[in-house]
Amino acid sequence: MFKQFRDFKKYKEYISWEFENKFAFWATCIMIIVGLFVKLYDNLNLFIIFINDICVALIGAYVGSLALIFSGVVFLGGLLNGRFEKELIKYAEDDKATEKLYLSYLFLAFNILCMIVVTIICLLFIHSNLAEPPFVAFEAIFFVYCYFSFFILAYFVAILRNTVDLILISKNVENAKGFYERANEVRVDMIFQYLCSKTxxxxxxxxxxxxxxxxxxxxxxxxxxxxxxxxxxxxxxxxxxxx
Structure with a gap:
């Protein structure tokens, strides 16, 4: 799996400037500003219960999203037949479009798995007796966690957009298939009629x-x-x- 990520340079998706990166960056900036406005760091003890509930809810949402990813892979497996796969490659202008599509689901699942582990670690630190981290360290951790959380949400939306595009492409392929099948029937009928014209x-x-x-x-x-x-x-x- 990691070899595939490296070969297709999936790590670049963290720092590229696509929809998911833009959304994650600006949403994180808003969260930082709001955190400073409500003095999250200064009143951290007041927000402990709220942060705990958010982390628990996120873990449940992440686990549930893994099931959705599995459903998406199953859907693609049924959709990507031989003819449609050729149309997808033609549409994307990439011979490895199908492999990249499957790898996107795998990449999303891997990130969700990592976020589950990180969120559990955050919960352990929240309920520990360790001293609060310095302000700069807290803001850095808060920024990174928010960025990757919003990145995963936006990546989900991006995959949903791609899936909708695939469905539309498949409809066009089905319509084209119906047209060519009907044309073949007419052509065969004409040949039969010609061959048997003297009977x-x-x-x-x-x-x-x-x-x-x-x-x-x-x-x-x-x-x-x-x-x-x-x-x-x-x-x-x-x-x-x-x-």
């Missing part, structure tokens, strides 16, 4: 039925699938005369 409609239908039936019989499929194919073509070409 009567009854003979054409009989020849077509014989050809299709023979071809289906030699397919390496189950009998159930063969019967379904025969039924489909029988209805499509009206092999059976309706009473």
């Amino acid at each position: 009567s409609p009854e003979e054409t239908k009989k020849l077509l039925k014989d050809y299709i039936t023979h071809y289906i019989e030699v397919l390496d499929d189950s009998e159930e699938m063969k019967n379904e194919l025969k039924k489909y073509f029988s209805e499509y070409y009206s092999f059976e005369d309706k009473e």
Whole structure:
């Protein structure tokens, strides 16, 4: 996992200036300003219970988010079939787009796991008898913790945005697939009509039925699938005369 992070330079996402970094930075600055305004450091004893409740709630939220990440990976596994994967690569203009997408979920899960550990450590320090850290150290720790907390939230939103884009791409692929499938049907019908243009409609239908039936019989499929194919073509070409 760490080798993949290094190969794809995922560590740069902490300091790049994308949506998640901008949101985390400005949200953290606001939190620092608010903390100074309410004199969080000077009145730390008054905020201990509040900070404890926030940390406990964050741990629960982080654990729950891991389940959402798992669901997202399962969703992608079902969505990224061969044809759609090619469309994704074409859309992203990157041959490794699929691997990077999966790795983004893994990167998010890794960061959440780290934040769970860090939050538990913070809880232990909060309830310990150790002296309060110096003001500068407290503000630095507060800044780093807030930044990564907001970074994870914004990263979640960014992945959600990418997932929505994937769904829209998949809809376009499905629509294109339906169009080309219909075009192929028309093309095949035209070929059959041309080949059988010198025979009567009854003979054409009989020849077509014989050809299709023979071809289906030699397919390496189950009998159930063969019967379904025969039924489909029988209805499509009206092999059976309706009473």
